[in-house]
Amino acid sequence: MSNKIDDTSAKLDQSSELRHEAVDPGVAANERLTALTGALLFVLLAAMGITVLRVRQLLPEHFLLGFLLIPPLVLKMASTGYRFVRYYSSNPSYRRAGPPRWPMRLLAPIVVLSTAVLFITGLELWLFGLRFGSVWVVAHKLSFVLWLPAAGIHILWYLRRSAETAAEEFGSAAPPAALTRRGLVVGSLVAGAALALATLTYQSPFIFFQDAG
Numbered sequence: 001m002s003n004k005i006d007d008t009s010a011k012l013d014q015s016s017e018l019r020h021e022a023v024d025p026g027v028a029a030n031e032r033l034t035a036l037t038g039a040l041l042f043v044l045l046a047a048m049g050i051t052v053l054r055v056r057q058l059l060p061e062h063f064l065l066g067f068l069l070i071p072p073l074v075l076k077m078a079s080t081g082y083r084f085v086r087y088y089s090s091n092p093s094y095r096r097a098g099p100p101r102w103p104m105r106l107l108a109p110i111v112v113l114s115t116a117v118l119f120i121t122g123l124e125l126w127l128f129g130l131r132f133g134s135v136w137v138v139a140h141k142l143s144f145v146l147w148l149p150a151a152g153i154h155i156l157w158y159l160r161r162s163a164e165t166a167a168e169e170f171g172s173a174a175p176p177a178a179l180t181r182r183g184l185v186v187g188s189l190v191a192g193a194a195l196a197l198a199t200l201t202y203q204s205p206f207i208f209f210q211d212a213g
Contacts, residue, residue, distance in 0.1 A: 024093035035165035071191040114147035129205030
């Protein structure tokens with residue numbers, strides 16, 4: 001019985017690989033933009049992780065990195081959302097390319113929803129502090145607990161592809177279309193930096209993680 005299951009899984013994986021061999025240029029461009037944006041997010045999230053470990057001392061930096069992350073996150077969700085819509089609206093090219101592997105299809109809603117809640121609660125705390133109660137702190141922490149393993153699995157699954165795509169897109173042999181993708185990713189980073197700098201004009205009332213007394 002287990003041999004049959006293994007054979008079935010192997011056939012499914014093989015068919016999935018075959019679907020991706022002759023990918024439409026538009027689909028390939030979308031995949032490369034998603035992977036390139038993912039590489040940038042990996043670096044930014046690693047920096048954010050440092051502030052999480054010492055959030056009492058690095059709360060201002062934690063906020064700044066959060067705002068820096070927003071435009072690249074929007075770009076990543078836009079590229080994956082575009083593929084989602086095109087696939088489920090029965091676009092022939094995206095249907096031929098096929099969906100992501102089933103573990104990532106199951107994990108995707110958790111990653112998206114926990115990310116949204118994490119940033120929404122973080123923005124609320126930055127804007128209003130504890131004006132509307134500590135429930136926002138609890139929601140922020142719970143969303144992080146849900147997000148961390150889901151995002152960790154997602155990142156590890158696509159890490160190699162993102163690293164290879166980034167090397168190709170910024171390499172000397174990169175195709176002409178790579179310039180547009182690089183521009184979008186770098187542009188999202190610049191927009192994030194501008195957003196983070198703009199927040200410096202606002203004194204956040206959130207001091208929850210500061211030591212009392």
